[in-house]
Amino acid sequence: MTDTLVHAPVITPEALLDHWQGHRRLTRRLIEAFPEDKLFSYSVGGMRPFAHLAMEMIRMAGPGLNGIVSRKWEHFDDKKGAPTTKEGLLKLWDETTEEINTLWPQIEPGRFQEIDVAFGQWEGPIYWTLFYFIDNEIHHRGQGYVYLRTLGIEPPPFWDRN
């Protein structure tokens, strides 16, 4: 601990996991806040419904972390089958939560600074790839806030990550 403090990290791997899972808890509340039919069909400005955006997050998170840990990347697949109910989507969300918690401690300490090609397509340091997963979730979830507002539904507060 003293050693860690002397070397003064910006953020530890444990804290980044907690940061991401905090965001994911909030995103889960957004999924829950949508009426079931609106989750899969409603959109604003011709954009994708929120269930599609949530599936993109799921398809980045689990397979992405698998690639980071194993160094073997699947092709990013945004076409394969997806749940058609809110319950099914939340179940998949929760399975991904567990998968992330299981895989995260398997990231080797030096791995965050390694350059790799995520999903065989996107080259950058691993920390950059992880931040992309998180940032992309925040970005699309922000869009979900607008969808909910236009439906007259008060979204969960942005600052609450518990």
Place this chain on the structure above:
Amino acid sequence: MTDTLVHAPVITPEALLDHWQGHRRLTRRLIEAFPEDKLFSYSVGGMRPFAHLAMEMIRMAGPGLNGIVSRKWEHFDDKKGAPTTKEGLLKLWDETTEEINTLWPQIEPGRFQEIDVAFGQWEGPIYWTLFYFIDNEIHHRGQGYVYLRTLGIEPPPFWDRN
């Protein structure tokens, strides 16, 4: 450098600055993409116009980083005067860019892990506060993407941070 690699940071202070400024370059392009009148008046779902959201980002970034460096916090002020033209908003944005670049190297190495009360109101480690500034920007900018789409304007690509 070897020492840094052995201790395997998730992200270095320099890389986090670059990450933030990359996001800020993208947000600047969003401001530019809005027609001038829409920037200050247009909203979806009763939310704030994008100029207001951009002002919130500006008011967090410069004063927030000043508090982080100096340990003296102003009260968070979202009421004081704001530019009324796109040109004025972009000028303030660019001044904040310079302010961030000047202040960032003054953050003491151990500071990121210190607990402080940002703006005298929000308690947490400094890395958490900085991530909040960045995440809040991504969140609101995602909403700006919806505003632009509903105006029939193609937003700049999310992945391009140059």
